Amino acid sequence: MTSQCVTVRVQSEDFDQAVETALLTKGRTDIGAVATFSGLCRGEGETLTALELEHYPGMAESEIETVTNEAMKRWPIDGLTVIHRYGKILPGEQIVLVIATSKHRDAAFDGARYVMDFLKTNAPFWKKEHRADGDDSNWVDAREEDEQAKARWE
Amino acid sequence: MTSQCVTVRVQSEDFDQAVETALLTKGRTDIGAVATFSGLCRGEGETLTALELEHYPGMAESEIETVTNEAMKRWPIDGLTVIHRYGKILPGEQIVLVIATSKHRDAAFDGARYVMDFLKTNAPFWKKEHRADGDDSNWVDAREEDEQAKARWE
Amino acid sequence: MAGVDTKLVYFSWVRERVGKGEERIILPEEISTVMELLLWLKQRDESFAAALEFPEIIRVALDQEHAEHTDKIGTPREIAIFPPMTGG
Amino acid sequence: MAGVDTKLVYFSWVRERVGKGEERIILPEEISTVMELLLWLKQRDESFAAALEFPEIIRVALDQEHAEHTDKIGTPREIAIFPPMTGG
Numbered sequence: 001m002t003s004q005c006v007t008v009r010v011q012s013e014d015f016d017q018a019v020e021t022a023l024l025t026k027g028r029t030d031i032g033a034v035a036t037f038s039g040l041c042r043g044e045g046e047t048l049t050a051l052e053l054e055h056y057p058g059m060a061e062s063e064i065e066t067v068t069n070e071a072m073k074r075w076p077i078d079g080l081t082v083i084h085r086y087g088k089i090l091p092g093e094q095i096v097l098v099i100a101t102s103k104h105r106d107a108a109f110d111g112a113r114y115v116m117d118f119l120k121t122n123a124p125f126w127k128k129e130h131r132a133d134g135d136d137s138n139w140v141d142a143r144e145e146d147e148q149a150k151a152r153w154e
Numbered sequence: 155m156t157s158q159c160v161t162v163r164v165q166s167e168d169f170d171q172a173v174e175t176a177l178l179t180k181g182r183t184d185i186g187a188v189a190t191f192s193g194l195c196r197g198e199g200e201t202l203t204a205l206e207l208e209h210y211p212g213m214a215e216s217e218i219e220t221v222t223n224e225a226m227k228r229w230p231i232d233g234l235t236v237i238h239r240y241g242k243i244l245p246g247e248q249i250v251l252v253i254a255t256s257k258h259r260d261a262a263f264d265g266a267r268y269v270m271d272f273l274k275t276n277a278p279f280w281k282k283e284h285r286a287d288g289d290d291s292n293w294v295d296a297r298e299e300d301e302q303a304k305a306r307w308e
Numbered sequence: 309m310a311g312v313d314t315k316l317v318y319f320s321w322v323r324e325r326v327g328k329g330e331e332r333i334i335l336p337e338e339i340s341t342v343m344e345l346l347l348w349l350k351q352r353d354e355s356f357a358a359a360l361e362f363p364e365i366i367r368v369a370l371d372q373e374h375a376e377h378t379d380k381i382g383t384p385r386e387i388a389i390f391p392p393m394t395g396g
Numbered sequence: 397m398a399g400v401d402t403k404l405v406y407f408s409w410v411r412e413r414v415g416k417g418e419e420r421i422i423l424p425e426e427i428s429t430v431m432e433l434l435l436w437l438k439q440r441d442e443s444f445a446a447a448l449e450f451p452e453i454i455r456v457a458l459d460q461e462h463a464e465h466t467d468k469i470g471t472p473r474e475i476a477i478f479p480p481m482t483g484g
């Protein structure tokens with residue numbers, strides 16, 4: 001295994017955090033820190049029956065790669081895995097996974113959070129709500145907090 | 155399951171991150187974010203054959219609980235699990251696990267990192283090195299960076 | 309740039325309001341910047357008027373790269389038009 | 397505080413240097429603060445002199461709670477003495 005390894009996947013299938021973590025850490029003794037973030041679909045008090053994620057094929061992957069490349073430049077990260085799903089996702093199911101590994105915890109934490117912050121505002125994905133009351137017309141609004149979160153890295 | 159759940163364990167046995175995550179998230183649809191940190195034993199270029207972790211029984215648990223309570227007060231965290239091992243740990247093996255769940259990612263990330271930063275300097279654990287050259291007398295020095303990391307939360 | 313045959317792609321509620329996911333158009337010669345393109349599209353018909361009612365919030369990508377509203381369009385093969393992103 | 401029978405516990409290289417994990421002592425009357433305790437222990441014998449060579453870096457817990465060197469000792473049942481922690 002090389003000393004730096006970046007994986008970016010955009011897929012409709014679910015993923016297994018334990019499998020992805022093992023791919024980054026198995027057989028290695030130089031990694032001291034693994035920071036992981038997973039984003040789940042919320043049911044919003046049972047008002048939602050599902051989220052439908054639309055994406056821009058090609059650009060979704062390349063935007064995430066731009067973010068991971070920047071993270072690898074900024075911090076001494078050994079491995080970085082980003083998986084983002086599209087399609088219909090039910091409450092409680094996984095939407096996104098970021099894993100960053102490093103010798104020390106600061107690089108792992110910073111790397112994972114940086115990727116999430118930029119992915120939120122730069123990667124071309126859009127969430128549509130399927131509501132329990134039958135209304136399937138509402139698209140989730142972008143959050144001002146997400147723009148602010150990105151700004152803290154500048 | 156209650157809406158806030160904190161688990162603190164100090165044990166010699168290994169742990170399974172996937173099992174611990176499922177305990178916090180399974181059957182729930184109100185969690186949007188899961189931030190996880192695991193700390194692994196590094197081999198330091200094969201100069202180490204193991205780390206031996208000594209701890210102060212009782213105080214180790216209560217210091218971690220103090221930190222988790224403070225994190226739960228500071229951020230809207232739904233679930234928080236901290237597991238810290240003691241005894242002999244081989245390179246590549248897991249030493250510590252922190253999982254924080256929340257509605258949004260900022261609380262999950264902040265909570266997990268806060269717990270790690272305070273655990274590093276406040277929880278009574280000490281690491282002794284078993285070296286490949288047979289020298290088993292060296293205790294790991296506390297890192298100045300760890301004191302600084304704690305200071306960023308003040 | 310001017311008079312070039314270009315693929316336009318639409319996403320999310322922009323796609324729903326314009327009523328199609330993609331189309332090919334000939335970019336008029338007078339259009340130079342991203343904002344000029346949005347304003348020109350907006351006056352094409354009622355669907356585009358609804359989709360691009362607030363052009364300042366609409367995002368544009370030229371050949372799959374984010375562009376500012378003041379950027380020159382150049383001669384991309386593909387122009388994407390969409391609302392602020394909500395992934396992650 | 398003074399003349400009280402107290403359990404002392406040692407960890408890590410402090411434990412190794414003093415040559416034991418715990419002991420019971422009678423705290424002398426004149427010892428009031430944590431630092432005074434460390435300085436008194438340091439002059440007990442060569443082992444303690446080695447363990448507490450730099451008392452300013454040594455940490456102390458009173459009944460399993462961290463204490464500052466300037467804190468009054470009070471009447472704890474258990475006093476722990478150890479180097480800076482390196483967990484996590």
